[in-house]
Amino acid sequence: MKEKGIVFDIKKYALHDGPGIRTTVFLKGCLLKCWWCHNPESHKLEPEVMNFSEDKNKNNSYLRRSSKVIGKSMTVNEVLKEVEKDVIFYDESGGGVTFSGGEALVQHEFLLELLKESKKRGIHTTLDTSGYVEQEIFESISNYVDLFLYDVKLIDEQDHIKYTSVSNAKILRNLEMLSSNENEIIVRIPLIPGISDTEENLILVSQYLFTLNQKHEIHLLPFKKMGEVKYKRLNIENKMENVLQLSDERINQVKEFFESNGFTVKVGG
Numbered sequence: 001m002k003e004k005g006i007v008f009d010i011k012k013y014a015l016h017d018g019p020g021i022r023t024t025v026f027l028k029g030c031l032l033k034c035w036w037c038h039n040p041e042s043h044k045l046e047p048e049v050m051n052f053s054e055d056k057n058k059n060n061s062y063l064r065r066s067s068k069v070i071g072k073s074m075t076v077n078e079v080l081k082e083v084e085k086d087v088i089f090y091d092e093s094g095g096g097v098t099f100s101g102g103e104a105l106v107q108h109e110f111l112l113e114l115l116k117e118s119k120k121r122g123i124h125t126t127l128d129t130s131g132y133v134e135q136e137i138f139e140s141i142s143n144y145v146d147l148f149l150y151d152v153k154l155i156d157e158q159d160h161i162k163y164t165s166v167s168n169a170k171i172l173r174n175l176e177m178l179s180s181n182e183n184e185i186i187v188r189i190p191l192i193p194g195i196s197d198t199e200e201n202l203i204l205v206s207q208y209l210f211t212l213n214q215k216h217e218i219h220l221l222p223f224k225k226m227g228e229v230k231y232k233r234l235n236i237e238n239k240m241e242n243v244l245q246l247s248d249e250r251i252n253q254v255k256e257f258f259e260s261n262g263f264t265v266k267v268g269g
């Protein structure tokens with residue numbers, strides 16, 4: 001039993017991380033390095049310093065605060081105390097708590113306790129995941145997860161390795177297992193210009209989703225130019241610096257493509 005974990009944010013009134021009004025708890029640590037990640041401060045498991053000294057305010061002067069530690073150690077009870085504050089909103093809207101990251105399953109023992117405690121309190125649980133952990137970890141937590149938001153990025157394994165730094169074999173196997181076990185799943189597809197929005201990848205994703213046990217709803221997550229400043233603050237390379245956002249027309253084309261294949265599709269979370 002893991003009583004403490006590293007949390008880097010708790011977002012109240014989240015409307016795009018599952019049904020209804022939710023509180024999203026962001027756990028630190030992720031084994032992927034997606035080129036388009038807008039939470040690069042989540043990658044390392046341990047707390048880290050973000051440098052704000054180059055940030056300027058509206059008057060073009062440098063900000064006074066020059067750094068901040070990202071990530072703090074919290075107990076299960078401390079997290080649940082925050083989550084429970086908005087129970088009234090969850091009840092009225094059909095919402096609950098969402099665990100995200102990073103990859104929340106990197107801290108799977110802590111996550112398991114958070115999930116168990118949430119369920120004890122009658123709170124709907126959602127897990128936003130890249131799927132990149134061992135199957136046994138999914139087996140240990142899946143009884144306590146009401147809904148999985150499961151990322152499917154790239155089907156070609158070499159492309160997946162190139163753009164995320166890891167193979168997708170484990171990720172796809174875990175999704176197949178969860179789908180076969182009748183877990184509730186929404187498939188999230190990050191639409192990244194020139195990377196995952198190619199005709200070739202979209203056809204492969206559609207064909208792959210057809211092989212699953214259930215026909216899962218799809219949420220398209222178009223690339224947004226957000227989080228860029230975080231790369232500067234953390235002094236790490238931003239490989240997407242010169243990439244533009246997709247047009248509404250292109251996003252609609254992709255939506256229609258999946259709809260024409262019989263999927264229920266939503267743009268955004």
Ligand code: SF4
Pocket residue numbers: 030031032033034036037038039040042101102103130
């Ligand atoms: S899986 Fe999510 S948190 Fe991890 S690197 Fe990719 S986008 Fe970032």
